[in-house]
Amino acid sequence: MFLPGPQQDTARAAAEFRRQIARSQPKPQKPPYGWRWFSGAPLDGAPRTDATWFLSANQSVDPTYRGKFHTRPRIVRAGMRTGATLAPPAVGVAWWVDERLTMAVLCLVFVLISARAGYKMATAIMESRHQRRLVQPLAAVLAPVLETNKGTIIRGMEIPRDYLSDDETVLTVPLLDTWRPDQVSQAVKLIHVRLGGEWNHQTTKEAPYFLRLTHKPAPPNFVSYKEVAHLLRQGSDATPLLGLGVEAAPVRLNFDDEAPHIGMSVGTGGGKSSLMRLLIAQLAYHGVDHFTVIDPKMVSLQGMDAIIPGLTIYDQIMSEWAAIANFRREMDRRYLELRDNPKAKFDRWFLILEEQNAFALESDIVWKEIKEKKDPARPPVWADIAFILVKARQVKMHVVAAYQRMDDRSTGGFGLRDQFGMKLLSRFSPSQWDMLVDTRPRAIPSNVNGRWTSVMGGLHRQVQLPFMTVDDVADLMSYRDTSGVVRPASPETSPEAVPGGGDGPAPQVGGVPGDTGDRGQRPGRERLRLLPPPPEGLDDAVADLVAPEPEERLYTLKEASSDSPVGFLPVKWETAKKRRTRAPEGAFPEGVMSDGAERYTKDQLTEFFGSAEKSEHSG
Structure with missing residues (x-):
């Protein structure tokens, strides 16, 4: 701004006066x-x-400082x-002395610095991925619940990358000064x-307010039968005990609601057989008398058939197929x-599929x-299993299937894995988790024997299964006779008269192809029994489904040959x-055309090939 001559002189004098005042004041002395x-x-x-000579800093004195040095x-x-x-002069001298x-x-030194830089870069990449995949999406869904913006939550939220594996982890979420209890409840669920x-979870008592979450105590590392015997006798045939969860809280299944069918994916030694014994024993104790067990391994449930009423084990492939078909019928x-009769009531019936990969x-x-x-x-048995998984729940029929690897091939190739309401995993790999659950973050498998991860409705939780032996099963079943449970009649009964169950023996048909009969008269390993005749009035198509098989089976020539599993010919x-x-x-012999192939009776083929063998030897 232009000033007249006298005013300009006055301004210069004032500036000079201020400079003189500044020079007269002592300046703070800085170290050299x-x-x-x-x-x-x-x-x-x-x-x-506020760092000292020997102590690291607790807080910043300069609020603009963001460094670490x-x-x-x-x-x-x-x-x-x-x-x-x-360092530079030392390197120069050293180079002159010994190059x-x-x-x-x-x-x-270069290698060490490079390794350090690589580690820092990898850590930064993992942290960026952690923020992008977990922290930012979580902040986005929490923002409307907490009535704030995403950026505010991200700046105040602390979620370490190892929060699942570190038992001491503390998660922190910022809250507004006006937070409400219902907001906290919804945030915790999310x-x-x-x-x-x-x-x-808990909230801080004073501003600034935070929601802090800590891990609940892990399940116990071992649970014996005696510790949970009283829990096994509680509940019903729909709610057996699965095990003890966090804080040793009982975890139960619910076959009528959340989990009509259960699929297990478990590595060797994960406790699958113990879990099967646990479930079957409880169900039998609470009155279930129908168990169809498919066991290609032959020894998974050894000894159970002598204790559990109504449990029949099939361990030959042809009889296994027939048993599953009978379950569907x-x-x-x-x-x-x-x-x-829309009000009809049915007894619960379980199909136990063991060793499904085999x-x-x-x-x-x-x-x-x-x-x-x-x-x-593909074998028709997969169609039977598919229909069972899709339809059986409403008529109180359930599937419990065990796999070493629960992939699409081992479930028949029909995409049946999604039909299992609950999946139980133990000793699983990351690829198995992605295949069965495919959520992030992945659950971490435990090395504790009997520790399983249950997955249902997108939630996964850790459960410690009780260790159950055959003797423990017998002990639990010993309480059944004094518990007032009435055993309903089973369609799979023995050919002998059942005490108090009727005037005569139950009907029985001949052995299923591929079955070996009673296998040395072991209790429970019976031949497949077909169902009673259908009620009058059913249409012919349905009657064919439940009608008994013909007494004499017909074979194709390939089936009867010695290289077939059911073959009986010497060639x-x-x-x-x-x-x-x-x-x-x-x-x-003249055969009968059936299903596009010529079939013969066993006597026809045995007579022809037996006489052919004799003629060859005599020649």
Whole structure:
């Protein structure tokens, strides 16, 4: 701004006066620059943190400071600066004295610095991914609940990357000064779903307010039968005890609501057989008398069939297929009854599928050997299992299936894994988690024997299963007779008269192809019994489903050959075909066309090939 001459002179005089006043005031004395450098002090003399010579900083004095150097003890900072100052001349002298040794030392230093930088970079990448995949999405869903914005939550939220594996982890979420209890309750539920695990929570008493979450105490490392015997006798046939969860709280299943079918994916030694004994024993104690067990391994539930009423084990592939088909026929019969009588009540019936990876492999191999040209590519048993999983719940029929690896192939290739309301995992790999659950973060498998992860409705929790032996099963069942439980009649009864169960023996049909009969008269390992005749009035199609099989089975030539699992002829398939082709006209027995293939009775084939063997020997 332009000022007239007198006013301009006055302004200059005022400025000069202020300069003189400033010069007259004493200036603060700063340590020499060299001292500040070598002692680790801030170079401008202004303190940054409250760090001392030997203690790290607790807080920043300068609110704008975001670095880490001045948070270290001053003696450490002094050493770092002194070393950086002396390093160049030291390297020069060392190079002059011994060039090779100096080069080796420099290479080593370079490698160490590179490794440190690589570690820092990898950590930064993982932290960025953690923020992008977990922290930011969680903040986005919490923002409307806590009535604040996403950025405010991210700045105040603390979620370590190892929060699931570190039992001492504390999660922190910022709250507004006007927070309400209902907001905290909703936020905790969202955190449980998004982060997994099970948490205790509390809020700070004074501003600034935070929601803090800590891990609940882990399940016990071992649970014996005696510790939970009283819990096993509680509940009902729909709510057996699964085990003890966090804080040793009982965890129960619910076959009528959340988990009509259960699928297990468990590595070797994970406690699968103990879990099967636990569930079957409880269900039998509470009155369930129908157990169809498919056990290709033959020994998974050894001894259980002598203790549990109504438990029948099938361990040959053809009898296993027939047992599953029979289970489906019973399901169809119940639906027909339910159609005619919507208030019909049914006894609970369980299909126990053991060692399903082995079952799937054996089913595919046997089916390829015996199927005819017009037969489907996959064994029909998978269609039976698919219909059972989709429909059986409403008529109180349930599936409990165990796999070493629960992939699509071992479940028949129909995408049946989603039909299991609850999945139980033990000793699983990250790829198995992604295949079965596919949520983030992944649950962490435990090395504790009997520790399982249950997954249902997107939530996963840790459960410690009780260790159950066959003797423990017998002990639990000993209480059943005095508990007032009435055993309903089972359709799979023995051919002997049942005490108090009727006037005569229950009906029984002959052995199923592939079954070996009573296997040495072991209790419970019976031949497959078909269901009673259907009620009058059913249409023919349904009657065919539940009608008994013909007394005499017909075989294709391939099925009867010695290289077939059910073969009884002394020759292989290729030899049998040649003899049929070369037989004189009228010598080979006349078969019956069925399902696109010519079939024969066992007597017909045995007579022809027996006489052929004799003629060869006599020749």
